[in-house]
Amino acid sequence: MKVYTLIQMLLSATLSFAQDQNATMACSSIENLLGPTKVQSSGLQFEAGATGAWNLANAQLRPACIVFPLETSDVQVAMKSIFKSNARYAVQAGGHSAMEGWDNSQGGVLILFSQMNNISYNQETNTISMEPGLTWGEATNAMEPFGVAPVGGRASAVGTGLLLGGGISFLSPAHGFGADNIKCLDVVLVDGTLVVATVDNEYADLFRALKGGGSRYGIVTKYELYAVHTGTSADKPWIGGTIVYPSSSVEAVINATAHYVQTVGDPRAVSLVNVIISGEITAMAQVELFYNVTDTNTTTLPSSIFGELLSIPASSTNITQLSYLEVLNTNPAGNNSGSGETFGAGVFSTAESTQVYLDARAHWDNFTQAVAGTGAYFFTSLIFTPIPSSQVEAGRARGGNAIHAPLGGYVALNLGDQLTLGVAQPPPEADEAKLLFLNQLHRSPGFPFFMNECDKRQNVYETYGDYEFMKKTYMKYDPTRFIVEHMSGPPGL
Ligand SMILES: Cc1cc2nc3c(=O)[nH]c(=O)nc-3n(C[C@H](O)[C@H](O)[C@H](O)COP(=O)(O)OP(=O)(O)OC[C@H]3O[C@@H](n4cnc5c(N)ncnc54)[C@H](O)[C@@H]3O)c2cc1C
Structure with a gap:
């Protein structure tokens, strides 16, 4: 084996050991703050969470711990510790990513949204407020009695991460990508700060970047979506x-x-x-x-x-x-x-x-x-x-x-x-x-x-029409490039 290759292997092993140490540090700091129910490193709930991703390549990755947030502030606590500890991490909602490493982390911290699955409909504003842990089947079933639906996926088991990648629905030809139907987003930034982004507030650039930008711009903890009047299950249009x-x-x-x-x-x-x-x-x-x-x-x-x-x-x-x-x-x-x-x-x-x-x-x-x-x-x-x-x-x-x-x-x-x-x-x-x-x-x-x-x-x-904007916006919200360096996801920023 060439000396150069050997040095490369040693360096990479040392780096990955240091990263694992950082994740372990982040896990214990988050557990101290949130308690052992919300942060787990073993046990039945941990095993189900660690192995629950749709793609076997992701279900085989083993995180150091899983954070099961119940509310946005839990995600803020987790992100602050991850950022401070320089730890690797991943975020999982419906777990249907086909891309290896995008929704689980070998030796890192996994933030898993399975416990955040509230949904409600506001008739006055005709909007649906939903947390990231729901699947499109669950969300559509919950909205059916109101005669409305979110512009979500075409397969019921897929989750809300779909919106951040754009999102194609059976309703899309008439109503746009799923992401086009977002009215407001609660977003936890890389350092744990919470912001609320809309089309015309001070975070309008972040709002636009998240509509197709995937996991690179922050963690969404609540989606407010425009509802589409689809009728109830008695209607067959x-x-x-x-x-x-x-x-x-x-x-x-x-x-x-x-x-x-x-x-x-x-x-x-x-x-x-x-x-x-x-x-x-x-x-x-x-x-x-x-x-x-x-x-x-x-x-x-x-x-x-x-x-x-x-x-x-x-x-x-x-x-x-x-x-x-x-x-x-x-x-x-x-x-x-x-x-x-x-x-x-x-x-x-x-x-x-x-x-x-x-x-x-x-x-x-x-x-x-x-x-x-x-x-x-x-x-x-x-x-x-x-x-x-x-x-x-x-x-x-x-x-x-x-x-x-x-x-x-x-x-x-x-x-x-x-x-x-x-x-x-x-x-x-x-x-x-x-x-x-x-x-x-x-x-x-x-x-x-x-x-x-x-x-x-x-x-x-x-390939996006907004590539330059995407790069600029990424640097604005993550100037130390923490997200691209600590989380697997789409390349190019
Ligand atoms: C069987 C099948 C059918 C599909 N059908 C469709 C379809 O009809 N239309 C369509 O558009 N796509 C479809 N997809 C693709 C699917 O939308 C994407 O894989 C989507 O990313 C899945 O979202 P998820 O929440 O289930 O997955 P996850 O794997 O949990 O998340 C996907 C990505 O989004 C990130 N992410 C998730 N939630 C958050 C959050 N709250 N904040 C920040 N980042 C987050 C994750 O880190 C990951 O990178 C399908 C995929 C499969 C496997």
Whole structure:
């Protein structure tokens, strides 16, 4: 072994030992202040918290202690100690990050929001006040009796961290990204200071940066969200559901997806297209289609929008009238946790040709062939989420967000891979094949990657219209760069 490599290894071992010591110091200081119920280093609640993340790669990390805050001041106490002790840390809400290290910390302090799950609706202001520990299923169920819903996730088990990465909902084409529907945020800054940020107060820059900036700008302890009138579960203003296509229809589905992105701008139309290849290299496609009707006597999807997808030979079609809660529960994917998972982002503007989609599929086929022999994958999937221009316009009407996408619309691509049970990390050759795929994938200049569906190494900020603003705002609120140096998260600031 070269002397240089040996020195590097020794330095890194010493650094990680010092960081572990710092975290242990922070843990005992926080425990002294908050007590042993809120700060745990062992026991059943600790074990459940330490291993509860959706992605096995994160569930296998072992924090020095877990802080279970009950209120904002607990988070302030924790952050003050973490900052003072120079400790590594992580923050977890719904635990659905696919990015390794983003919601748990090996040897660091984990702030876990599972006990902060209050939610209420204010009819006068039509806003929902919610704490970070809720899932979108819980929040939507709690709001259903009032006939309203938050603009949250498309899978019920996902949590509120979704909003900080932008957040795509079934309500997004009409109402913007989830983040666009934030009215007010309680934010604990890196040194433990609490601020309240809104679109037009003295923390307006922080407010904008948090709408798409992820975990890098502070810890949100309360979200006040604009509510959308979706009706109760007795109301069925949606037509839609899931269509599953066999392998022989996959190319036609890719073509139809391209045509949908290129032509559909109706904010009442929603689609999510999954093209999946299982471990045995058998392609299939699954499409979720919804339309928010104005006339509840309508029972079919408009053919002017969905006609091409509806005409492709399918293995199963399940289209019915639905309440918003039923729309949310159409796809229970994401409710199962415990497998290794990786994501990767791509983006095509509406101006891209159909060939760009077919090329993406060909590159993805090569990727799946390359990884098939490793036996490490249960399935790989290529997922298309159309973002119509109306979604971007709705966000601008609320003051804009950090993503600052151009008008005109685009489609967010996600390479979503699930590893074989018990495998937490892809083998190096599979990881190389994935990076090759992400590099080969065409990217429309000026259009943003979606943070919630990226590979942990992709510089998503750099793709934002507001990148310079993001860097400047980060330095304003964390001038010592503590967060980027002590917490794993999106790179690029
Ligand atoms: C099955 C599945 C379905 C998904 N569907 C959608 C979808 O429909 N739409 C969509 O937009 N995304 C979707 N995603 C992506 C998902 O939104 C992101 O992974 C999101 O970050 C998850 O939030 P969480 O609270 O569950 O996860 P966590 O892993 O707890 O948090 C995610 C990130 O946010 C940070 N964070 C969380 N809470 C706070 C806080 N209060 N303050 C500061 N930082 C915080 C964490 O540190 C972490 O970096 C899906 C993911 C999965 C696995």
